[in-house]
Amino acid sequence: MDRSGTTGAELARSVVRSLRAHGRQAYLVGGCVRDILLGRRPKDFDVATDARPEQILGLFPDARQAGAHFGVMLVRREGAEVEVATFRSEQAYSDGRHPGQVAFESGPRQDAMRRDFTINALYLDPDSGEVLDFTGGRADLEAGVIRAIGSPGQRFAEDHLRMLRAVRLAASLDFAIAPETMRAIRTLAPSIRLISAERSREEIVRILTGRSPRRGTELLDESGLLVELMPEVASMKGVEQPSQFHPEGDVWVHTLLMLGLLQQPTVTLAMGALLHDVGKPLTYRVQERIRFDGHAELGAKMAAGIMGRLRFSNEEIRTVTALVADHLRFKDVKQMRESTLRRFLRQPYFEELLELHRLDCVASHGLLDNYEFVRAKRAELPAARLRPPRLLTGHDLIRAGYTPGPGFAEMLRAVEDAQLESRVATPDDAMRLVRETFGPPVE
Secondary structure (H helix, E strand, O other), X not given: OOOOOOOHXXXXXXXXXXXXXXXXXXXXXXXXXXXXXXXXXXXXXXXXXXXXXXXXXXXXXXXXXXXXXXXXXXXXXXXXXXXEEEOEEEEEEOXXXXXXXXXXXXXXHHHHHOOOEHHHOEEXXXXXXXXXXXXXXXXXXXXXXXXXXXXXXXXXXXXXXHHHHHHXXXXXXXXXXXXXXXXXXHHHHHHHHHOOHHHHHHHXXXXXXXXXXXXXXXXXXXXXXXXXXXXXXXXXXXXXXXOOOOOOOOHHHHHHHHHHHOOOOOHHHHHHHHHOOOOHHHHOEEEXXXXXXXXXXXXXXXXXXXXXXXXXXXXXXXXXXXXXXXXXXHHHHHHOOHHHHHHHHOOOOHHHHHHHHHHHHHXXXXXXXXXXXXXXXXXXXXXXXXXXXXXXXXXXXXXXXXXXXXXXXXXXXXXXXXXXXXXXXXXXXXXXXXXXXXXXXXX
């Protein structure tokens, strides 16, 4: 938001005061209270109140309905936004995601009981600092525990997505998942497939781009959710690798080490790290030593399938597929022709590919000589030298007397190769190269 505008904290406090000035109960609630008590800066602010939606609208005429059936309104001021929700209880979850019946309540106790985890069911008076705790959330905050409210099985049967949220919260806060909560997740893990792929993808992305991608992935595995959503990744466990290249262990261990090295990655880099070796289990063979011939090519196809299944965008799928397909090419960079190397360096996803390679090396043999070689090359070659203006076009070849056809692409590539290798510099040089290499035009 604009630094000169209202902050979420200021707006939330103002909303609470306005509601109370008109005789209503009102508290900060949910993740913002959790973060405040943990000494963290909340990303957003929610207010819970006994005021009904029409009463909220009466006090805030420009409020927007975000879910009138659920009593949720959005109040905005100068770039800040606060969600204001009427106390409610929920019943009759029929689709594993949404309640079929909602009843507005007069106090916060009933509202707390319909929430997901104890640490998200705390109510804070922003003026006095008083905290209302009906579920033991403060004790769980102090103990570092993610615990479902009431019966874990019932909470997760009501909303299957809560299982992924438990993993995300545990990873982002470095908390443990309470044993009975984890047991319920393991039991109900297959039901996560009933959730829309888009919602599951959102949680997976937040896990992989959050504070602890490795811990989140380990919890996905321990909870049984990984094998339900990405069985291809779960299959990497126990797949041995050649010790001279991978002293760290099997494919799963290597992947976890890479995820542990990520620092607030992009979605595509995080998915590239997770999936770069996904083709290894299906290409494993032993011939003198362990080999994974073709695993990058197969892995690229598998990555496209996994990400398509989870409804990633086409652009994200293209980028990650390219990262997986090309992640082994660094082993050949010192032997590449100059034209091939420069084409490699100018790929639109190259910065992420270079970082993926660095992570791959650090999480295995630790050798960074190819990484440093490529970094130096990239630094010394400006964009104009990686992608210089074309010296010839198809129209130029036609004007010179050549007949259009498939051979044009080969001619133009040969010219660009020579240009990238500084063997030609002018259109006349380029046309001379074409005639010498492919012969004069046929009369």
